Amino acid sequence: MAEDAPRRQPTLAEVAELAGVSRSAASRALNDAPHVSRAKREAVARAVRQLGYVPNPTARALATRQTGAAALVVSGEDPSIFADPFFAQVIVGASTALEEADLHLMLCLAASDRGRKRVEELFRSKGADGVMLMALREDDPLVGMAEEAEMPVVFGGRPVGPAPRWYVDVDNVGGAREATEYLVSRGRTRVAAICGRLDTEAGRARYRGYRDALLAAGLDPLPPQEGDFTEPSGAAAMAVLLAHHPDVDGVFAANDNMAAGALRTLRAAGRAVPADIAVVGFDDLTVAQVADPPLTTVHQPITALGREMARMLVTVINGHDPTPLILPTRLVTRSSA
Amino acid sequence: MAEDAPRRQPTLAEVAELAGVSRSAASRALNDAPHVSRAKREAVARAVRQLGYVPNPTARALATRQTGAAALVVSGEDPSIFADPFFAQVIVGASTALEEADLHLMLCLAASDRGRKRVEELFRSKGADGVMLMALREDDPLVGMAEEAEMPVVFGGRPVGPAPRWYVDVDNVGGAREATEYLVSRGRTRVAAICGRLDTEAGRARYRGYRDALLAAGLDPLPPQEGDFTEPSGAAAMAVLLAHHPDVDGVFAANDNMAAGALRTLRAAGRAVPADIAVVGFDDLTVAQVADPPLTTVHQPITALGREMARMLVTVINGHDPTPLILPTRLVTRSSA
DNA sequence: GCTTCCAATGGGAGCGCTCCCAAGATCAGG
DNA sequence: CCTGATCTTGGGAGCGCTCCCATTGGAAGC
Incomplete structure (x- = not known):
């Protein structure tokens, strides 16, 4: 028998079988949940190694109703607004904090009708576990989307108008x-x-x-x-x-x-x-x-802004209700004044 | 009866029922696939509107084995490398091109052991439909991961060593x-x-x-x-x-x-x-x-670099085999020389 | 020795969608 | 009017994982 090309990834069921345990037990072992004997835990670990098993994040997401990702959406009239190095620093901070919570970062530039439509879909379909929203303008359609969305949303910088429930801003x-x-x-x-x-x-x-x-x-x-x-x-x-x-x-x-x-x-x-x-x-x-x-x-502490936004989002995702945060600024004197 | 709080999202099955068609037909109508009568197509559209239905991307991903996302991975020793405005411009280009293909953009800064481990998991679990890889250094562990991964990978800038199969570079x-x-x-x-x-x-x-x-x-x-x-x-x-x-x-x-x-x-x-x-x-x-x-x-045409990387990745994802691309540079004379 | 309690266990039912396939409907040609 | 080809249609079986729940088997308590 020729080895059929890109052989399917092993599934948890196969791991369970090889380890001689049930799928449930294997699942518990994998997520180190309680109620698994030491012996089975080890058997599962061995099988995982032997098979080179990696859990399928999509299947897990479907079952747990959690995507494992947070989105950073940047508003604007055209994508070039994002070229401002400011955002790159925000991302460095956010990415680091998200990494700690084991969440992936999705980046959405809502800078065209198409882009905004995709963000709306993201909100409505719960395509992420939470969203960080930045660079909003007056009457920005994203504000409405965020309000309607039954999803954790943290603002980076306040939008024009009433302050949202969760935001991180700079003074x-x-x-x-x-x-x-x-x-x-x-x-x-x-x-x-x-x-x-x-x-x-x-x-x-x-x-x-x-x-x-x-x-x-x-x-x-x-x-x-x-x-x-x-x-x-x-x-x-x-x-x-x-x-x-x-x-x-x-x-x-x-x-x-x-x-x-x-x-x-x-x-x-x-x-x-x-x-x-x-x-x-x-x-x-x-x-x-x-x-x-x-x-x-x-x-202004831009990386911290990103980091705190992400942390606040994670807090909200975990069911808590953090208070808004305003980061301090300080004057740096050089030669122009 | 009190309205139970965040009422579950409607599912395709409910849409189908309301429209008086089968789930299969509803699915076909939704993805405008053939073999659906005009009447049913319209009935489904009506039901979708009435219910405010949005397809669940995770479920779709599980069934189709496509995540609907592409990842941009930036290597480096620490995350600050990403603060270079260069990457922001790449992202603008990539994001635009990905938007056209209706793919989401995941951003991974592989700038710590943790970060690299997550990228490896991404590769092994096929957590994205394809990957764009940038800022590789000599003997970068990411190169090995990319090779082993059974996943489309496009390089942005060639890595040190043998040229990969798909890349976009600048002259x-x-x-x-x-x-x-x-x-x-x-x-x-x-x-x-x-x-x-x-x-x-x-x-x-x-x-x-x-x-x-x-x-x-x-x-x-x-x-x-x-x-x-x-x-x-x-x-x-x-x-x-x-x-x-x-x-x-x-x-x-x-x-x-x-x-x-x-x-x-x-x-x-x-x-x-x-x-x-x-x-x-x-x-x-x-x-x-x-x-x-x-x-x-x-x-150097940085936005174009990002755009072409994304386009090339989409091409590969669609099963084709594009040829590498080298973008031209040109001298801009100002006053320093 | 016999309850009582609890950790350990595995079967089964989803999560919401796609897709194969068998069956029914439609229509043209002979 | 019948046969075969083509288009519709919907049921069912997954995709791979989690989690509820009923069951089992000791260990501990009396």
């Missing part, structure tokens, strides 16, 4: 306030804000922090100069700012990408940083260190 | 050669290389390209000054270079991160770029545009 207001206060403390009196998308809670919160700080210092906040968190948008916003308020001497940018863009515009315009204009960013990504001059920026 | 040698030739064409005669990890094929290939170009121009290549693709390692390598070869007038760095690091060291050492030393990078990530001076660099 955006506090960070922005600290950055602006720093600018003021360095003697800047005409400080502007290049803010992120105002249809995101992060964008709004950071502008709020900026405004609060200025008001508290008895200075006049400028109206928000909106960017979209990308480098080019920061460069453009800075150009507008320069045109309308030639006398600005300080800029708080809602993230490092935009701050880097501002730096570029400033360089082109011949303004010295920080001598003429001081610039502060937000995020503390690699770009902040590489920029010239290196950016003074608000550090 | 590393050609790109490095072009970069170096450019340096030579600008009159540089003492050109050094800050190369990436030499236990990766990309690191080796780029050094080879550098060496080939110099040899062809009748100049002497310097021995490889090895970094690990990170910014600090580039800064450190540049410092060593400056100490041992104070007269270098050109540097080819194997990626933008290291080039940015080199720039930093050069700035600290008071060397003008490109006047005293010209610098060329590789990748063309955002950092290249933000660096000061903006980096002349070898652009």
Whole structure:
């Protein structure tokens, strides 16, 4: 008899037979559940080794009604939003925490109609044990899906509107306030804000922090100069700012990408940083260190954000009800302010 | 009767009953397979809508022996390797292509023993329909796992050693050669290389390209000054270079991160770029545009790399045998050289 | 010596879907 | 009007695992 090509994987039943025990006993032994004698436990282990048995996760999932996976869904208008290194760091944290709970990570970029439809299906079909949701915008359809879904959902950063039950966020207001206060403390009196998308809670919160700080210092906040968190948008916003308020001497940018863009515009315009204009960013990504001059920026613990989101999700999946978490930020001073 | 809490999802059997057809017919209608009358097809559609039915992917997976997911596995010694924005772009491409094939994306960072063990289990248990493998190092245990796995595996970038059956790579040698030739064409005669990890094929290939170009121009290549693709390692390598070869007038760095690091060291050492030393990078990530001076660099189509990997994987999953693909690079000249 | 209790055990019934296959319905051709 | 070919149809048997539950057999208690 020729060996028929990719021979089927051994099943638990075969393991049981080889070990001379029942399927039930084999199953219990495998999941080291109680009520299995030491002898049978060993017999099963031997059979597993001999057969090279690996449990079939799909079958297990069907029987237990648990998929063994958690999804990270990132919203956005187009997939390029995900190119921001921010998400990569979130993933590093989330992946590590999920690994500890022995869950797989599914990544969904809900950045097209097709993508959103697939996420909806994921929710409705319970295709994962839980979901982490990020980068939501105002009136984001994902919020509705999450509400309807009978599935654990943890938000990364609050969505615009009422706070969800479970979320992990960063102290955006506090960070922005600290950055602006720093600018003021360095003697800047005409400080502007290049803010992120105002249809995101992060964008709004950071502008709020900026405004609060200025008001508290008895200075006049400028109206928000909106960017979209990308480098080019920061460069453009800075150009507008320069045109309308030639006398600005300080800029708080809602993230490092935009701050880097501002730096570029400033360089082109011949303004010295920080001598003429001081610039502060937000995020503390690699770009902040590489920029010239290196950016003074608000550090946020991005990997921790991912890690805590995942941990919180696992807690919820296990039937508990954790309280939301707000991670601290801190100002890192370099040379741009 | 109180409505019992999270009422079980409707099953296909219930849909069939409501529609007055058999489970088989309902199944066929759902997957629009042939042999279903128009009338029944519509009845099923109506029942589906009325019940809010969504098929259970796990059950389907068990029956069809297809998981409906593809995994992207990123190797590395620790998870931080993934923080490189390079991977984020790969994911954007892969995710888009996978979406078209209606496959989910599982992300596995094989950056710890635990992580590698989970990948091995994934392979052995056929926990995905196929795998994309990246960032392999010499003697990487993942290569062995991939070989033994009876599962479609597409490599992103070739591993060190014999070329695998299916891979998508970038023309590393050609790109490095072009970069170096450019340096030579600008009159540089003492050109050094800050190369990436030499236990990766990309690191080796780029050094080879550098060496080939110099040899062809009748100049002497310097021995490889090895970094690990990170910014600090580039800064450190540049410092060593400056100490041992104070007269270098050109540097080819194997990626933008290291080039940015080199720039930093050069700035600290008071060397003008490109006047005293010209610098060329590789990748063309955002950092290249933000660096000061903006980096002349070898652009590689990263999103396309991800997209083509995913497409190739889908092709293999569908039973075909595509040929490996090598994507072109091109030099983008900015101000650093 | 005889209950009492509990660990150990294995059979059976699913989990929700696909798919093979036998049987019935439909229709054209002779 | 009958025969054979083609399309529909639904029952049944899995896919591989978990888990409930009834049964067994000692060990411990009186």
